[in-house]
Amino acid sequence: MATAEEVKEQINVQTAAIAALKKANAPKDQIQAEVKKLLDLKAQYKTFATNNNGNQKANANTGSKKNFxxxxxKGTKDYNDKEMAVREKIFNTIKTVFKRHGAVTIDTPVFELKEILMGKYGEDSKLIYDLQDQGGELCSLRYDLTVPFARFVAMNGSKYQNIKRYNIAKVYRRDQPSVARGRMREFVQCDFDIAGVYEPMVPDAEIVRIMKETLTALEIGDFTIKINHRKILDGMFEFCGVPKEKFRTISSAVDKLDKAPWEEVRKEMVELKGLPAEVADKIGTFVVCKGGREMCDFLEEKLGSNATAMEGINDMKLLMTYLEAFDVLDKISFDLSLARGLDYYTGVIYEAVSIAPPESGKKKKSDDEGNVGSVSGGGRYDNLVGMFSGNRTVPCVGFSIGVERIFSILLRKMKLEEVKANEVQVYVCSVGKGLLTEKMKICKELWDNDIKAEFMYKADPKLDKQFQVCEREKIPYAIIIGNEEIEKQVVKIKDQTNKESVVIPLERKKK
Amino acid sequence: MATAEEVKEQINVQTAAIAALKKANAPKDQIQAEVKKLLDLKAQYKTFATNNNGNQKANANTGSKKNFxxxxxKGTKDYNDKEMAVREKIFNTIKTVFKRHGAVTIDTPVFELKEILMGKYGEDSKLIYDLQDQGGELCSLRYDLTVPFARFVAMNGSKYQNIKRYNIAKVYRRDQPSVARGRMREFVQCDFDIAGVYEPMVPDAEIVRIMKETLTALEIGDFTIKINHRKILDGMFEFCGVPKEKFRTISSAVDKLDKAPWEEVRKEMVELKGLPAEVADKIGTFVVCKGGREMCDFLEEKLGSNATAMEGINDMKLLMTYLEAFDVLDKISFDLSLARGLDYYTGVIYEAVSIAPPESGKKKKSDDEGNVGSVSGGGRYDNLVGMFSGNRTVPCVGFSIGVERIFSILLRKMKLEEVKANEVQVYVCSVGKGLLTEKMKICKELWDNDIKAEFMYKADPKLDKQFQVCEREKIPYAIIIGNEEIEKQVVKIKDQTNKESVVIPLERKKK
Structure with missing residues (x-):
């Protein structure tokens, strides 16, 4: 960072440069550009002059107080070494499952042209972070990973009409943050999507299988995957007498059923959204229904006369057959109260709910206790790519895992202090003086052989101080050298678990 | 995304809600908040009305043309599946080396409070991306990973006074992008830093060792690590007669010597920066000097009378001893022309330069050909943490690897088309009709046993189409089932390399 003096010097240099340009009859806009720079420097200098706690002093290390x-x-946080060790384990577990299903990864920028995101998130558009217009394109931070993926598929023409891709990356929402509930403005999503025209319900079934596999591998405890179908919802609304233009707004009311009781949702439908009471009551008889495969027959009996509903029901029958082959039925709840907020879903929708047991030794207060809610969700969105590519649509189905929720569930089960953040296997210790470079040489040998090793950055440390590090950092082995060992060209290796030692000859590889 | 109809419906709902609130004599600010939402909705509806290519049509999938x-x-790009396979390999290689040295990782947000970044990058501050003020804090995208790390260390008080951490993450610079030269506005940096008060030059030596290990592991070909010391540079300037306030500006002129000849740099010093010609010439006699360990003696002879220079020279002597123990001397060039632009360095500085051989079959046109320049750089910055924490300083040393440069070097050596982006090991194929769920069951078995497997999302695919996928995706094994195999409860496994097959009994695990 520049000090006040340096900026002053830069101002002098820049003044001289402008004078030289003028003398040489340089083009006007070139001179103007240089004058602009000079003014910036002068402004910069001014901040020093008006601020006694400026960088000049801090730089000179005078111990001045910070002035910021x-x-x-707001809504963002640092993750320290132990937290990151847990998070990286989560990411790696998820990647392992995703790769098991043949997924590749692609990477898109953290910000997109503003117009790409516009009109995709309905009312939530106000939560989008915009970059300042600094003389260029108008850009916004991505709000999710689905729209950038659809933009990528649309942009790459026929090349990526078929793709199974995952993406683990940060997204941004200017929401009211709630750190306690793991709700942040910057947070990580893990998405898996399948794009392409395929046999009906086959990729959909694999997506649900991957949800089960991932949540099982993450060891978050018991969970249920709720499933429903947009066409069944629409058919049901039609059957109950909801006017077509109210489908989405009534759907978003139904979506609240996982947090609010039916009475409240009914009130919203009737009083706020103007639905006749008898229509709402009819909906009420449906949304309480949930079950397994047998729901298909039940719904066919009830809604068989409705063409839209039947399309959805037939999809679900097929899906259930495939879910049986994939051994997922035990986790499934076909739940008519599941609606999912996002408007872009067109077919099957799903949402995984974690059912954490009550903390040990405590009685469960209510059915809802320990229910941290949705940890994963998704569905089929067949029209999103078409919004970018005009007449070429690419059907897609996918799901997203909310890492922050998973992270908070896992943190409840472990003691963060006990997490080993580094992976050091060997700590090279010395007894006696003047052995620093000897320890360095041994570390070099270890590193050359891909062994994770460290030593104390101190010339002549005491042995107990070195053992304390081994203890604290949970390093399984210590190598100890003293003058005797050096003379005999041996090292002593101590197993920190059972405290046993062996002495082995030190054979250095000749290179 | 909401359609025009839905927004209109929302407007009606909102109007009704406001009427209800007024009737109920709700608090004024509550009503005002709801009115605000109504106005937002009306504004949203207006964009539909004025735009015939709005989302309504796209959503209805009518094939309207895209209007964006x-x-x-600008300056950002997508990385496709094959590019990402190469990039992930780079990241993993780097992580493996970093972890071998005991590093942990921490994660900081993509944006920081604007005031955190202010005054850290001198003239380059104009390249910082600001977020728009949307009614909250003023934030900017991070420009590097060093300032956020220093902010983290300062914020965490005594808890992280000692830390070895790496960070692989994106940074943002509103620079003139040059895709050909791998210069982007969004790009990935890999940083390794050691914070803490330690024995002089010990962590510095390990940093240089890690540079060598990382660049060797990345297999980018030959490279040299240039080393210099800020105090030697300052001492040399003092010795040559440069006024103290011109140290940094003359240093930044010296920094250009890797791209420009001495004559040009001399001209900048004398004509633009007002240095007496004889002072510049004296500097000229130093900056041509480079060599190995013997440079220490040479410099002691020349600059021994200068106290600042001697501090640097003594550091370098010690460093050379440690670098010998770490077996790094073969890669080192003690180079007095290395200055490094960033102002925050206070001690040893270094920069690794890749020396790519000329492309096979071609003659090297000049010494510079194939020299892609700096691939990594860093140094000691003892005062940066102090800028955030006032009177508590934490000395730091670190380096950064430019992934984009490494990526472009590696791409020159390989054919991207031939990269296997997915990791699928087994493709489950069928001969004959009606075997879709049978294939699904076999995939399920494979996944249960952590084998990466796929099948074609088609009911009755032809065998040659399935083999084409194996071929194209470089999948090493095919499992083939037909009615015969199902009857006998066996599967045929075909090794795609030597085209040999074995038939084995299918034993499904009972769960």
């Missing part, structure tokens, strides 16, 4: 807030922006 | 540019923002 030392924090991360 | 389908691209990523």
């Amino acid at each position: 807030t030392l924090k991360t922006p | 540019t389908l691209k990523t923002p």
Whole structure:
């Protein structure tokens, strides 16, 4: 960072440069550009002059007080080494499952042209972070990974009409943050999507299988995958007498049933959204229904006369057959109260709910206790790519895992202090003086052989101080050298678990 | 995304809600908040009315033309599946080396409070991306990973006074992008830093060792690590008669010597920066000097009388001893022309330069050909943490690897088309009709046993189409089932390399 003096010097240099340009009759706009730079420098200098706690002093290390807030922006946080060890384990577990199903990964920028995101998130568009217009394109931080994926598929023409891809990356929402509930403005999503024209319900079934496999591998405890179908919802609304233009708004009311009781949702439908009471009551008889495969027959009996509903029911019959082959039925709940907020879903929708047991030794207070809610969700969105590519549509189906929820569930089960953040296997210790470079040489040998090793950055440390590090960092082996070992060209290796030692000859590889 | 109809419906709902609130004599600010939402909805509806190509049509899938540019923002790009396979290999190689040295990782947000970044990058501050002020804090996208790391260390008080951490993440610079030269506005940096008060030059030596290990592991070909010391540079400037306030600006002129000849740099010093010609010439006699360990003696002879220079020279002597123990001396060039632009360095500085051989079959045109320049750089910055924490300073040393440069070097050596992006090991194929769920069951068995497997999402595919996929995706094994195999409860496994087959009994695990 520049000090005030340096900026002053830069101002002098820049003044001289402008004078030289003028003398040489340089083009006007070139001179103007240089004058602009000079003015910027002068403005910069001014901040030093008006601020006694400026960088000049801090740089000179005079111990002046900081003159700004030392924090991360609202709704964001740092993850320390132990937290990151847990998070990386989550990411790796998820990647392993995703790759098992043949997925590749693609990477898209953190920000997109603003117009790409516009009109995709309905009312939530106000939560999009915009970049400042600094003389260029108008850009916004991505709100999810689905729209950038659809933009990528649309942009690459026929090349990526078929793709199974995953993406683990940060997304941004200017929401009211709630750190306690793991709700952040910057957070990580893990998405898996399948694009392409395929046999009906086959990729959909694999997506649900991957949900089961991932959540099982993450060891978050018991969970249920709720499933429903947009066409069954629409058919049911039609059957009950909801006017077509109210399908989405009534659907978003139904979506609240996982948090609110039916009475409240009914009130919203009737009083706020103007639905006749008898229509709402009819909906009420449906949304309480949930079950397994047998729901298909039940619904066919009830809604068989409705063409839209029947399309959905037939899809679900096929899906259930495939889910049986994939051994997922035990986790499934065909749940008519599942609606999912996002408007772009067109077919099967699903949502996984974690059912954490009550904390040990405590009685469960209510059915809802320990229910941290949705940990994963998704569905089929056949028209999103078409919004970008005009007449060429690419059907897609996918799901997303909310890492922050998974992270908070896992943190409840472990003691963060006990997490080993580094992976060091061997700590190279010395007894006696003047052995620093000897320890370095041994570390070099270890590193050359891909063994994770460290030593104390101190010339002549005491042995107990070195053992304390082994203890604290949970390093399984210590190598100890002293003058005797060096003379005999041996090292002592101590197993930190059972405290046993062996002495082995030190054979250095000749290169 | 909401259609025009849905927004209109929302407007009606909202109007009714406001009427209800007024009737109920609700608090004024509550009503005002709801009115605000209504106005937002009305504004949203207006965009539909004025835009015939709105989402309503796209959503209805009528094939209307897109009304926006389908691209990523300037200076950013998508990385497709094959590019990402190469990039992930780079990241994993780097992580393996970093972890071998005991590093942990921490994660900081993509954006920081604007004031955190202010005054850290001198003239380059104009390249910082700001977020729009949407009624909250003023934030900017991070420009590097060093300042966020220093902010983290300062924020965490005594808890992270000692830390070895790496971070592989994206940073943002509103620079003039040059895709050909791998210069982007969004790009990935891999940083390794060591914070803490330690024995002089010990962590510095390990950093240089890690540079060597990483670049060797990345297999980018030959490279040299240039080393210099800020105090030697300052001492040399003092010795040559440069006024103290011009140290940094003359240093940044010296920094250009890797791209420009001495004559040009001399001209900048004398004509633009007002240095007496004889002072510049004296500098000229130093900056041509480079070599190995013997440079320490040479410099002691020349600059021994200068206290600042001697501090640097003594550091370098010690460093050379440690670098010998770490077996790094063969890669080192003690180079007095290395200055490094960033102002925050206070001690040893280094920069690795890749020396790619000329493309096979072609003659090397000049010494510079194939020299893609700096692939990694860093140094000691003892005062940066202090800028955030006031009187508590934490000395730091670190380096950064430019992934985009490494990526472009590796791409020159391989054919991207031939990269296997997915990791599928087994493709489950069928001969004959009606075997879709049978294939699904076999995939399920494979997945249960952590084998990466896929099948064609088609009811009755032809065998040659399935083999074509194996071929194209470089899948090593095919499992083939037909009615005969199902009857006998066996599967045929075909090795795609040597085209040999074996038939084995299918034993399904009972669960």
